[in-house]
Amino acid sequence: MATFLDLCKPLTPSFLKQKGMPTRIGLVVLATDMVLEAEWRDLFAGSAVEVLVARIACAAEVTPEALSTMALQIGHCASLILPDVPLDAVAYGCTSGSLVIGEDNVHQLLQQGNTQQVTSNPFSAVKAALAHVNAKNIVVLSPYVAAVNAPFYQALTAAGFNVKGWGSLDLTLDRDIGSMDPEHLPRLIEKLLDGLDCLPDVVFISCTNFKSLGKLEALEKQYGCYFMSSNQVMAWHLLHQLNITLPNAHKGRLLNDT
Secondary structure, eight states: OOOHHHHOOOOOOOOOOGGGSOEEEEEEEETTOSSHHHHHHHHHTTSSEEEEEEEEOOOSBOOHHHHHGGGGTHHHHHHTSSTTSOOSEEEEEOHHHHHHHOHHHHHHHHHTTOTTOEEEOHHHHHHHHHHHTTOOEEEEEEOSOHHHHHHHHHHHHHTTOEEEEEEEOOOOBHHHHHTOOGGGHHHHHHHHHTTOSSOOSEEEEOOTTSOOGGGHHHHHHHHSSEEEEHHHHHHHHHHHHHTOOOTTOOSOGGGGOO
16 A cells, blocks of 8 residues: 555645735724624625734623723734735724724724834724715714714814714614614615705715615715715725725725725
């Protein structure tokens, strides 16, 4: 009977050249998030972008106190995504968390000392997206409670945006946010925009765990203004910095503006 050494045939591998490598984006996702990873998989399907995910421990409740605890873990969590293999960009997927922790702090934690690392988070991304389309008047749909909504409102107004309306679902548990029916979203938007003297430049749907990416294009066709979501603006923000386009994404006009 032949031995293993008799059977084993040395072969020579062939490695991808740098130009053949996919664009690799690292994504830090909350352990309780049901939506972000799935929406990004759908968004980037068929593209040359590869999303690599690490989950970060977090409390089930979306409160300022619970959100702030993630600051101690973001850098370590990001370091677990392909250690020793360069990433083209890395993002932290929590809208309210990036506000509570501070977008500059999140940026530095994600970089892990690499000051050339492209990063994003939903709060930095939405401000960049609103500025990109020259938005002045905005309306926000948020699943959060007042303790989270109020600082977010103040931060948007401090950044120079006129918030003409705010819809709040007052949900505390992340599992409830992620379990919302996206087919109910058009009804929420109808109620939110009812009574406004004019349509806003942008309607922003906050929270990476709010399933809405697949509805943005239809809502834009219905109302004529931009509709943006946390997961959409964060993807756009990274692509914009990397000079990559997704012209056939059909996930809202913003992604055609990269």
